[in-house]
Amino acid sequence: MIIRRITEEDIPLLSELDKACFSVPWGPDSFRMLLGDSCDPYGAFEGEKLIGFGYILCIVDDAELLRLAVRQEYRRMGVARKLMETLKQVAREKGLTHMSLEVRESNAAAKALYESLGFVQVGTINNYYRQPKENACLLSAEL
Numbered sequence: 001m002i003i004r005r006i007t008e009e010d011i012p013l014l015s016e017l018d019k020a021c022f023s024v025p026w027g028p029d030s031f032r033m034l035l036g037d038s039c040d041p042y043g044a045f046e047g048e049k050l051i052g053f054g055y056i057l058c059i060v061d062d063a064e065l066l067r068l069a070v071r072q073e074y075r076r077m078g079v080a081r082k083l084m085e086t087l088k089q090v091a092r093e094k095g096l097t098h099m100s101l102e103v104r105e106s107n108a109a110a111k112a113l114y115e116s117l118g119f120v121q122v123g124t125i126n127n128y129y130r131q132p133k134e135n136a137c138l139l140s141a142e143l
C-alpha cells in the first residue's frame, strides 16, 4: 500500500468509494472544489486501486478532518490509522497545533479509531447529520 496526495485524476475513484461508504455522498464536484491550497486530500492505494482516503481542511491553527473512509474489504488492516498519521504529519508540517472532527454518535468503529489516536470529545452538535438524523460528537486532538 502507498499513501499519496489525491490529484484531479483520482476524483472518479474517490467519488465511487465515497458513495460506497456514506449515506450522503459528496459527488465529484465537491471533491474537485476541495483540491485548493487549504485542503489536503490523501489516498491509500493498492496498485491502481483506491482503498481509502482522508481529507483535512487547514484553518488558522486547526486541521479539520472532513472525510475519512476505507473500502469495506480492507477494513481492520490499519489503513485508516496510516492515513490519519499521514494527515497529522502534513498538518504539523504546516505549523498547525490541533486536529478536530465530527463523528456520528453511533459510529463505534470511527470513535474507537479516533480515541486510539488521542482524540477527546469536546462537544456535541444536535441533529448535525441527516439520512439518518443524528447528533455529532465533536472531537479534538493536539498535534
Ligand SMILES: CC(C)(COP(=O)(O)OP(=O)(O)OC[C@H]1O[C@@H](n2cnc3c(N)ncnc32)[C@H](O)[C@@H]1OP(=O)(O)O)[C@@H](O)C(=O)NCCC(=O)NCCS
Pocket (backbone or CB within 6 Å): 021, 022, 067, 068, 069, 070, 071, 074, 075, 076, 077, 078, 079, 080, 081, 082, 102, 103, 104, 107, 108, 109, 110, 112, 113, 114, 116
Ligand atoms: C472508520 C474507518 C475509517 C476505520 O478504518 P479502518 O482502516 O478499518 O481502521 P484501522 O484498521 O486503521 O483501525 C484502527 C483502530 O481503530 C479501531 N477500530 C477500527 N474499526 C473498528 C471496529 N469496527 N470496531 C472497533 N474498533 C475499531 C481499533 O482500535 C483499530 O485498531 P485495532 O485494529 O488494532 O484494534 C472505516 O470503518 C470506515 O471507512 N467506515 C465508514 C466511513 C466512516 O465511518 N468514516 C468515518 C467518518 S467520521
